[in-house]
Amino acid sequence: MSLTHLNSRGEAHMVDVADKTETRREAVAGGRIHMRPETLALLAEGGMPKGDVLATARIAGIQAAKRTSELIPLCHALALSKVSVDFILNEDDASVDVTAICRLNGRTGVEMEALTAVSVACLTLYDMCKAVDKDMSIEGIQLLSKTGGKSGVYQRSPKANRTAGASSMQPDVSSGNAVAAKGGVLDIAPIVTGKCFEGSVSVTLGDDRSCINVKCLAELRERLGVSDIDVAFTTLSEPTVAGLKSALEQQDERFALLREQRVLCAVNQVMSAEDTPLTAGDEVAFFPPVTGG
């Protein structure tokens, strides 16, 4: 098992999902916020100073799901076909269960969206109620189920729950819907977000990801007569600085200059060596020894 968000250098990168097949994907996440019984009573009767707590938290959760790619660095921007956030008030232990469902037809899972929706809905509940209760605690934010995609169906087993007690009150998610079952029931139809681009997945980390952008600086630029050149990543015999130099030399023999020992190299603006690995989209600069100051 490896971490898909790390490349061979152990650096963060975004997973290319262009070649994945589109499937219907759904993820359900849950979480819980504990509060004093009086706070829960006030929340239930709509007596909070900031107004309708649950409606606000629901909208906050839905908005957050749509903005997950802005919050989590390596998440793709997704056109979700459905987001819903539901609440169950538990009078027994003075808590609110929050459940979020996200769905789309696409190439990447939506569990981060569901988890983000739950997190932000919980934070909004806290914000809306903090004037009367500062001891509230948010806990047990977790993925409950996930369907679609290569990894298949995931269903949280009761054993996987790290917070004792959280499992007993989880809504039945096997049907794919959070069913409000206990206590003060708030059974509101899921909200479908505006436009639904079936299966479209946009990758937001701009520019051309299939090339290495090579820059030649200062004296080297003048000697080579080249300042910027893009090299197709696939033309590299090996994905390193040395491989890039060979690929450049094959394009034009003038690049043999780069083999001079005094020529320095920076990959993504960090000083590098011949064996430094490269990935598509990297910026590689070659330059002579520095003479500032």
Add this chain to the structure above:
Amino acid sequence: MIKVQTQPFDVGEEQRALLAGRTDIGAVVCFTGLVRDFNESPEVQGLSLEHYPGMTEQALANIVVEAEQRWALQGVRLIHRVGHLEPGDPIVLVAVASAHRRNAFQACDFIMDYLKTRAPFWKKEHTTEGHYWVSERSSDKQDAKRWEVS
């Protein structure tokens, strides 16, 4: 504070800014590098300073961070100019404040040595005889080596 700029700077102003509102600083050392009218060849009429935007700022920031880890400092201002410069023009300013003079002297010396060997700046000199890129000096490398911790 680190700046890469084309405009000139005023050492007095920069020192005042470094010390403004502070009474815990006991020493401030300011180094200013200037354009000479002779270098590898006589009659230098001017020079062009090129850099690698983005990497330059990061490299300078790393040097200052390292200085702050080695010595107890109470502020650093570092300005490096780029573009066209003429003899007598200030190129670089390193101002270091500390409670005691030794730290300020040493940190300033260290920052300049590392700047000269690690920050991506390149000088091209213009003389009556023509233009050429200034070559690196082995003495700069040796100076930087003094700070290597064994």
